[in-house]
Amino acid sequence: MSAEASARPVSITAxxxxxxxxxxxxxxxxxxxxxxxxxxxxxxxxxxxxxxxxPFCDGSHKLVGFRTSPPARTPAVTFDEAP
Structure with missing residues (x-):
C-alpha cells in the first residue's frame, strides 16, 4: 500500500x-x-x-477563563487531499 493510500483523512474538532x-x-x-x-x-x-x-495547547485556556460561543449544530470537518 502506498503512503497516499494509507494516509488518514484529517478531522478538526473545536x-x-x-x-x-x-x-x-x-x-x-x-x-x-x-x-x-x-x-x-x-x-x-x-x-x-x-x-x-x-501553536499547541498546554491547558492555559482553563487558567485564563477562555470561553467560546455555543457552536451551531454542524458535523466535524474532514479534509481529503486531492489526487
Missing amino acids: CPDGPLLVRGDLALFDDDGEPVQPNRRTFALCRCGASAIR
Missing part, C-alpha cells in the same frame, strides 16, 4: 471552551513556512493565545 483537536495526517507550518512537528497523530491547537507551547 472543543467547547478549549483547543482545536486535530486528528489524521497533516502537515503543519509556522509563520516562516517551516514545518512544525506535532510528534503525534492527534494533537491540540491553542485557540486562547495563552499557551506557552503555541
Whole structure:
C-alpha cells in the first residue's frame, strides 16, 4: 500500500471552551513556512493565545477563563487531499 493510500483523512474538532483537536495526517507550518512537528497523530491547537507551547495547547485556556460561543449544530470537518 502506498503512503497516499494509507494516509488518514484529517478531522478538526473545536472543543467547547478549549483547543482545536486535530486528528489524521497533516502537515503543519509556522509563520516562516517551516514545518512544525506535532510528534503525534492527534494533537491540540491553542485557540486562547495563552499557551506557552503555541501553536499547541498546554491547558492555559482553563487558567485564563477562555470561553467560546455555543457552536451551531454542524458535523466535524474532514479534509481529503486531492489526487
